[in-house]
Amino acid sequence: MIASPPSRRAVLGGLGATFAASPLLARTSSSPTLLRAAAMREDVALLRRAYAELHPGIHRYNTPREIDARFAALDQAAAIPMTLRAFYLTLSRFLATVRYGHSYANFYNQRREIAVALFEAPDRLPFDVLWIGDAMVVTADPFATGISRGSRILAVNGRSASAILAALMPLVRADGHNDAKRRRLLSVQGDDRYETFDIFFSMLFGQDRYQLTVEDPSGRRRTATVAGVSLAQRRTTAHAGVDASGDTPVWTIERRGDAALLSMPSWGLYDSKWDWRGWLDQAVDRLVAERVPRLVVDLRANEGGLDCGNALAERLVERETPFEEVQRLVRYRTVPDDLRPVLDTWDRSFDHLGENATRISDRFLRLDTQGDRVDPIRPRGTRYEGDVRVLIGPQNSSATFQFADFVRRNRLATLIGETTGGNRRGINGGCFYFVRLPATGLEADLPLIGRFPTTPQPDRGVTPDITIPVTRADIAKGIDSPVRRALA
Incomplete structure (x- = not known):
């Protein structure tokens, strides 16, 4: 049986101290601390080998020539000494071109001292935002800046919101060309302890104070000056994700008229x-x-986590139903011995992941043995026969994307909302290595199982049966139109 990963928070604590600090910095009295070119290029070569030999999706959304050219460009960029922040940005920009949501320099897997240096500057914008197209719309004002919900931020320190978005998008992970997922990750909605927007905005545009051009919901424009806030301040406003470490339920169910509303904000219940x-x-x-x-x-x-949706699906299906119409593919039988020291994981059985797999091509082995396959969904308990409606959106990827896709294929529910994250053309996950780059101290996630459909599929997420986009007007009025429609 393939194990489920621990929480991203647990990974940092359990694996972050694996590598001791390296003598990787070049310092002069007149310049900032820089990473040595030799150190960066050494790590680029290591990452290139690990991804080339182990990553199942390296050529799913890129040709071999494209990937080779991008690795060459990354190596060329690393030939000039740069700061740790600049190299993290360079690495993130490269990993985003791989086009897999599980292939990135994971915020939660960096060593503690690196996380402090890169992610904790007190320069976060002091409000919550949602990107609707290229519009930056305020959804909450927890620090009482006076910017009302539904207001649009037109510019920050003279830079247009659309220009900010254009600068940030190439840094952000997502599966395939699903840019809605990238926009959702760049929104600040309290979904996790580190907000993607906070980290990359800080690195590119961070300041102590910001002059804003604001358009309120009535269309009136004005300027406002606000101070940046710290990570600790951000987390006092419910930006800590869902705490699932105890025994308290993290889901809720309530009656709404003749319906029941089941809210499942996270399936990250590993601990x-x-x-x-x-x-x-x-x-x-x-x-x-x-x-x-x-x-x-x-x-x-809900971005994903455990396959909690399977337990719900078991109460909805009438008969045994295949959960997936995909092949689960890996690149290797056994990891080369010399790579293992830099491949952290929670389960060393991944070192032999493809040992009993079936060779189907020069590139892939298929996981066929008992325990490697995903079991079909079998009816369990008394079936719920009512009308099921599932609210979805671009945050859904990994396990929630798979559940939405299962529901879509088997017509178990009406999907309402916006197109999901993930990608019907193929995603990766299930098992992971955390590639520790010893010369620079950075980390990059490496998924090991490709989940690729058996028939051609579009390069997009799961499309809802009833599309109801989030609008600025709804945000201003505090209206949740998808819920209203689902309950109608």
């Missing part, structure tokens, strides 16, 4: 002591017993 399966079964049992005619499942803030 949770909460019996989420038992809780979910009890909730569905009550729906059945009380003959509730409609169930609305809200997944919009």
